[in-house]
Amino acid sequence: MSASSNPNFKQLRVAVVGGGIGGLAASVALRRAGHVVNIYERRDFNVEVGASISCAANGTQFLREWDIDIPHMKPVILMKLVMRDWETGKILNQYNLDNYEKEWGNVYNMFHRQDMHATLLKTATSPEGAGPPCTVVIDHICDSVDYENGIVTFKNGVIVKADMIVGADGIRSVVRQELGIVPQVTSAPQTCYRCNVERSVVDDLGLVKYSYEPAIHYWGGMMGRNGRSKYYKIVMSPCSGGDIISFYCFMPTEMTHHHEEGFVFEQAPVKDILVGNYDELDPNCVNLLKNSIERLPWRLYVHQPYPYWFKGKACLLGDAAHPMMPHQSQGACQAIEDAGALGIIFSDKYNFTTDVQAGLAMYQVIRKDRATRVQTASARATENLNERIGFTSLTPHDASLAAASGKLTINEMNSYRMHDHVAAEVLKLGS
Ligand SMILES: Cc1cc2nc3c(=O)[nH]c(=O)nc-3n(C[C@H](O)[C@H](O)[C@H](O)COP(=O)(O)OP(=O)(O)OC[C@H]3O[C@@H](n4cnc5c(N)ncnc54)[C@H](O)[C@@H]3O)c2cc1C
Structure with missing residues (x-):
């Protein structure tokens, strides 16, 4: 990484707890921003087979921004959504995605979780590419977090100190528990x-x-x-x-x-x-x-939305922050957006590297409302298929109808510009 043009920029030591899609995406984003990232994963990576992961335009946008080798993830670029009759398989409805890329600037990728994971891991740790390569430490189960002092203790007795801790340890997050959050779960x-x-x-x-x-x-x-x-x-x-x-x-x-x-x-x-x-x-x-x-x-x-996503020097990301039902196919994309936000906020464009807690407060401002909206819309889509983005809002006409009814729309997912959002919120801080 070349020297920053911002004299206030400080390279951070970041401990990412959890090496899933969210943890790896955050590691790549923070590496690209010039920080030193260590990823701590509780086990080896070769344990499960996985299935497809949707990566709509809002996720694909960040993969491109981080210079990820998307073809290495063996994508299938989606061209159609087809609804079939349960008993006969007869096509009931078909939605073409022919104009998807033209309309939203990025394709809708379908990945196998393992391919996506392997490519993110390679990108995070590769000696090539911008920013210092991340380090991966496996067989480290997070046991406790001292968020005031930036200390993570693992079950094997190892203790690490960092300027920032990212809790990307999934749906049963230990970091979340350490931040004092008690999930309301049904x-x-x-x-x-x-x-x-x-x-x-x-x-x-x-x-x-x-x-x-x-x-x-x-x-x-x-x-x-x-x-x-x-x-x-x-x-x-x-x-x-x-x-x-x-x-x-x-x-x-x-x-x-x-x-x-x-x-x-x-x-x-x-x-x-x-x-x-x-x-x-x-x-x-x-x-x-x-x-x-x-x-x-x-x-x-x-899971009901959590009251906050950070305390002191530690924050939550991905499923640890916003576990959701799978019906909007946005679990991975929302984790990627979280990672995108950390990368932007802690870049040399802003001064948050000198005040991590203020940066994490900004992260919560940028991410919590939007991710919560997707999380609640995912729960609603369990009960009503018409709540699913894509079925109701593929045309501008349908999009405005959907928006008027408070539904999540494809437009708000794919037209969102996080860089502009961060810039606007930072401006508010100064005013
Ligand atoms: C094994 C697995 C299979 C999945 N399969 C699918 C799928 O088929 N389809 C789909 O849509 N989504 C799947 N997901 C979920 C999807 O990947 C996530 O919803 C999304 O990518 C957000 O990821 P995340 O990184 O926040 O959480 P996760 O993907 O859950 O990653 C969390 C990571 O943290 C690690 N971890 C947990 N606790 C600790 C601890 N105490 N200390 C250290 N590390 C810890 C876990 O081992 C894991 O690697 C799967 C997740 C996992 C873990």
Whole structure:
């Protein structure tokens, strides 16, 4: 990193707790801003298989800004959203995304979580690229945080001191607990299983080829025949360059015997998915599910927004700050936006590196309202599919209708300019 033109700029030592998508994105953003970042992860990275992760224009924008090698993430660029009948698979509605890039300046990428993770890790630690390479320390479980003095203690006895601590330790965050936040959590009425089908299997068995075309297909999600609950829903999309077809299979919570919140690494038999009204599901979809691998439960809980996101020198980011239902496909994008905010606020454009606490207060101003809006809209979309961005607001006409009704719109997600927002808020501080 070349010397900063801002004489007040101070290079910070940052401890990032958690090396998921959010922690790695924050590390890249802070590295690009010229800071020395150490990432502490509780385990090795090769433990789970994962599934697709949506990265809409608002996330892709930052990947480009940070000079990430997006082709290395093996993206599938989405061109269509297709709604299908639960029982027959007949197309009920189709939304084209042909103009998406032209309209929003960036494409809608679908990644496999592992590809995205591997590329962010490579970018964070590579000797090439702007800013000092980050260091990754695995097998370090955060045990406690002294946010006043910037100290993190790990279960293995290691103690580190930093100018800033980023708690990116996911849905069951220890850093959050250390900041004194007690989550208000309720079990979601809907639960999920993730699974994958290999494209080669689709071809070998002559299964439906539309499964690996660049589109998201949905089944269910609304009340159906025979009193079928709206909680029965399937989201299918290709990822990993189209080599893997990823499924999210939702159902009413009472249908599952998996109860632990978040991502569980215990493989489930296909019979755990094909329960209840799955016996009426489109036979093409059932065939795909019967040939799936890597079937893992993802138990969903609803977290009320937290009262604050930082204390002293420590802040929360990603799922640790705003765990959300998956129905706006914004979990990763919102973590990326958090990372973007830290990178901008602690860049040499501003003077926050001399007052980390003031910088984290600004981070909360920039991020909390927007992320909370997405978080609450994700919970609403559990109950009403029309609350989902993309189904209601793809045209300017629909966007203004949606905005008038208070719905989250694609426009507010993709037209948002964080650099301008930070500049405006900093100006207010000076006035
Ligand atoms: C294993 C896994 C699989 C996922 N699969 C999907 C998926 O298929 N589809 C999807 O949409 N989203 C998935 N997600 C969630 C998605 O990645 C996140 O919602 C989003 O990217 C925000 O990420 P995050 O970094 O805030 O949290 P996470 O991705 O949850 O990352 C948190 C990281 O912190 C680490 N950690 C936790 N506690 C500690 C501790 N005490 N000390 C040190 N490290 C700690 C965890 O091991 C993890 O690496 C998955 C997350 C995980 C962890």
